Amino acid sequence: MPPKIKSPEDREKLRTLILDAARTLFVELGIEAVSMREIARKINYSATTLYNHFADKEALLQAVCDEDFLALASGMRDIMQLPGLIERIQALCIGYAQFALSHPNHYRLMFMTPRAPCNLDITKIQQGNTEQDGYAQLKLVVQAAYDAHLFKADITDSELIAQTLWASTHGVCSLEIALGHETWIHWTDIEKRLHLMQSAILRGLLQHPESLN
Amino acid sequence: MPPKIKSPEDREKLRTLILDAARTLFVELGIEAVSMREIARKINYSATTLYNHFADKEALLQAVCDEDFLALASGMRDIMQLPGLIERIQALCIGYAQFALSHPNHYRLMFMTPRAPCNLDITKIQQGNTEQDGYAQLKLVVQAAYDAHLFKADITDSELIAQTLWASTHGVCSLEIALGHETWIHWTDIEKRLHLMQSAILRGLLQHPESLN
DNA sequence: ATAAAAAAGTTAACGGTGTTAAGTTAACAG
DNA sequence: CTGTTAACTTAACACCGTTAACTTTTTTAT
Structure with a gap:
C-alpha cells in the first residue's frame, strides 16, 4: 500500500x-x-x-561523495584564513590528508578511480569555484606564494607547483589506502610518512627552506 | 567433441x-x-x-599482472647497474613512472586498488626478493645512499626515505591515471610534473642538492 | 582385452548485479 | 465522478562469477 x-x-x-x-x-x-x-x-x-x-548507481555515489567533499572544501576555507602563506599551504596538505585517511572510500571513488571523460555532468560541485573546490584554493595560495617569490627562482609555473604539492600528499595517502594493510611492506608510521613528504617537498620547492618551523 | x-x-x-x-x-x-x-x-x-x-578471476588477473611486473623488476635490475647512487635512484623513479603510465590498468590493479589483507597467497612474485620486487631494489639503493650520508642529517630512517620516494612518484602517476583526462583541471605536462616532483623531492632529501645535474 | 579411473571439456544452474517496462494504488484536478 | 499523475511495486532482461553435474575421450590396471 x-x-x-x-x-x-x-x-x-x-x-x-x-x-x-x-x-x-x-x-x-x-x-x-x-x-x-x-x-x-x-x-x-x-x-x-x-x-x-x-539516475543510476554512479549518480547516487557521486551525490554521496559530493556532500562530504563540500565539508572538505569548507574545512579548507577555514584554513585559508591562517596568516602565513606557507603555514596555509602546510595546513591545507595536512587537512587534505586527514580527510583522505578518514574517508578512504570516498577518496578512492573520487581520486583513485578513472572515470568516464567527464563526470562533471554528474557532480554538482562547481569546479574552480573557490568556495567548493579544494584544488582551487590550493592554487590560490600557491599563486600568492609564487607572486611573493617564495619558491625557487628556476620554478616558473605556479600551476605546476600546485599540482606537485597535490601529487605529493596524494601519493602518501593513496598508497596508504591501497596498500597500507599489506604486510610484505614494512610500512613506517603514516604520520611520519606524511611529515617527511611535506617537509621534503617544501624544502625542495622553497627558496628559503630554512624558514620552515 | x-x-x-x-x-x-x-x-x-x-x-x-x-x-x-x-x-x-x-x-x-x-x-x-x-x-x-x-x-x-x-x-x-x-x-x-x-x-x-x-582458481578464480582474481587469480587470473594477478597472473596477468605478475608477468608484466616481472618485466618491470627486470628493467629495474638493469638500472641498478648504473654507477652513481643518485643517478640510480633517479633512473629507478623514471623507469617506474614509464611503466605505470604505459600500463595504467596493470598499475591500477596493483597499486591503486585495496585488496584483501594478503594476496600474497595468490601472487607468485616473491616480495623482498631483489630479483623480483621493485620496491626491494629501491630500498637497497636508498640504504646505500643513506650509508654514504647522502641524505640530510636529520633524516634517520632509510625505509622512510624509500617510501617517501615511492609515494612521490606514485602520486604523480596515480593522479595522472585516475584524473589525467579530467578537463576541469588545467593539467600541466605530465613530463614536467614528473620532473619537478623528482627534482623537488631529491632537493628536499639530499644533503647536497646542488650536486644534482 | 576389458573395466575402472582420470582428464578435459561441456551445458545448466544458482544467486547475485544494474536497470527498465509494465502494472498498481492513492491523491489530486476538472 | 472521471482522468491524470505521482509514487511505488513486481517481473523481467541481460549480464556477472562460480559450482554441480554430465559427456566424451584417454590412460591405466587387472
Missing part, C-alpha cells in the same frame, strides 16, 4: 534517506557492498524507487 | 592462451571489460574451462 502523494519536503526526506543509507553501506562495508538492492533493503523500499531520485 | 588428453606442453599452451586473451581485454578495454565469459568467448572455450587453469 505504497502510493501517497508527497510534498516537496517529503520527497527531499526520502532522497536524503536514500543518501544516508548509501553512505552508511559505502563507508562501513566499502564500495563493493553498495548495491542498489542492498540500499533499498536497508530502508524498506524496492530497488526501483531509488531510480526516482537518482 | 571436446576432450583430448593433453601433454603438459599443450596444457601450458592453453594456459598462456587464456592469459593472453585476458591481457588483451584488460589492457585494451580496462578491467571492467574483463569477464570470465568474455575471455572464454575470445578463445572459443566455455567459461568454466578457465577454472581448470585459474
